[in-house]
Amino acid sequence: MSYSPEVYRAAEDELSRRRTEAEQRANALRARMTAQNPRIAELELMMRASAAEVARAVVNGGNVEEVVAEMRRRNETAQKELADILHAAGETVDNFAPQYSCKRCSDTGYVGREMCECFRRLLAEGAAQRLSRLSGMQLTSLDDMDLSFYKDRAAMQRLLDFCRSYGENFSPTADSLLFFGPTGVGKTHVSLAIAAMAAQKGYSVVYGPTQQLIGQMEREHFGREEGDTGELLNTADLLVLDDLGTELTGSFYQVSLLNLVNTRLLTGRPTIISTNLTPPELQSRYGVQLSSRILGTYLPLQFKGDDIRQQKLERRLRNQ
Numbered sequence: 536m537s538y539s540p541e542v543y544r545a546a547e548d549e550l551s552r553r554r555t556e557a558e559q560r561a562n563a564l565r566a567r568m569t570a571q572n573p574r575i576a577e578l579e580l581m582m583r584a585s586a587a588e589v590a591r592a593v594v595n596g597g598n599v600e601e602v603v604a605e606m607r608r609r610n611e612t613a614q615k616e617l618a619d620i621l622h623a624a625g626e627t628v629d630n631f632a633p634q635y636s637c638k639r640c641s642d643t644g645y646v647g648r649e650m651c652e653c654f655r656r657l658l659a660e661g662a663a664q665r666l667s668r669l670s671g672m673q674l675t676s677l678d679d680m681d682l683s684f685y686k687d688r689a690a691m692q693r694l695l696d697f698c699r700s701y702g703e704n705f706s707p708t709a710d711s712l713l714f715f716g717p718t719g720v721g722k723t724h725v726s727l728a729i730a731a732m733a734a735q736k737g738y739s740v741v742y743g744p745t746q747q748l749i750g751q752m753e754r755e756h757f758g759r760e761e762g763d764t765g766e767l768l769n770t771a772d773l774l775v776l777d778d779l780g781t782e783l784t785g786s787f788y789q790v791s792l793l794n795l796v797n798t799r800l801l802t803g804r805p806t807i808i809s810t811n812l813t814p815p816e817l818q819s820r821y822g823v824q825l826s827s828r829i830l831g832t833y834l835p836l837q838f839k840g841d842d843i844r845q846q847k848l849e850r851r852l853r854n855q
């Protein structure tokens with residue numbers, strides 16, 4: 536799974552924030568309690584000194600077992616006294632140590648060399664947030680689709696059922712989808728909802744208007760901006776190219792789009808393309824090479840209906 540450096544950085548920052556907060560809380564408690572009761576500092580010193588004394592006995596060849604037994608007794612007495620003092624103040628010894636949000640990795644993000652589950656979750660959440668920022672839209676859910684705006688509700692329901700199942704069972708080897716139909720009939724809404732479902736499952740998702748994503752690649756290609764958007768688009772577990780066909784097409788754009796579609800097909804990664812163009816329009820605009828790739832390998836899903844924004848507006852005007 537690959538995430539953008541930005542997503543990694545944000546997740547690492549969050550782990551570091553959690554770690555620091557847990558440590559600061561423990562330190563603050565210790566400082567407060569020690570100020571109230573100087574005996575605490577003495578007891579802690581005694582416990583640390585015990586360990587040093589055992590080490591000294593080992594080095595000097597004394598009777599290690601005897602020293603260890605004596606130290607353990609002293610330690611236990613000191614610990615009990617400390618626990619009593621804290622208990623009387625309504626605190627516990629446990630809170631003297633940092634209470635990390637993740638016990639498995641102590642908020643470091645790693646258990647040994649393995650990435651901890653909490654780090655993975657942060658990455659997935661970060662990817663979902665980045666996704667909504669990129670598109671400039673709120674993440675949507677299939678549950679907020681209002682079927683009353685569709686003349687053929689049964690057809691729309693079937694389409695939604697398919698998309699729900701696609702999202703719920705999403706895997707990085709899922710089929711690629713082509714959403715086509717007129718403006719304002721829910722293509723963007725549904726593709727965002729699927730993208731959110733995949734991101735919530737922990738997959739890397741890149742979502743955006745096609746023009747914006749390819750435009751970003753172009754700026755980086757010609758050195759006007761830093762970044763590796765091309766790599767991100769090629770390797771995301773799911774790529775959603777929204778609104779294909781509304782952009783100004785230049786040769787860089789055409790070639791990049793063809794390369795992107797080809798690369799993802801060859802590596803078996805799913806892409807969802809939404810477009811207002813009909814299949815014949817797709818061909819006349821992008822040429823046979825690209826359109827045949829898309830039409831020949833993507834599952835086509837047709838969205839039918841009248842512009843929902845327009846219908847909502849009309850409903851509001853009628854109700855005034």
Ligand SMILES: [Zn+2]
Nearest residue numbers: 637640651653
């Ligand atoms: Zn963890």
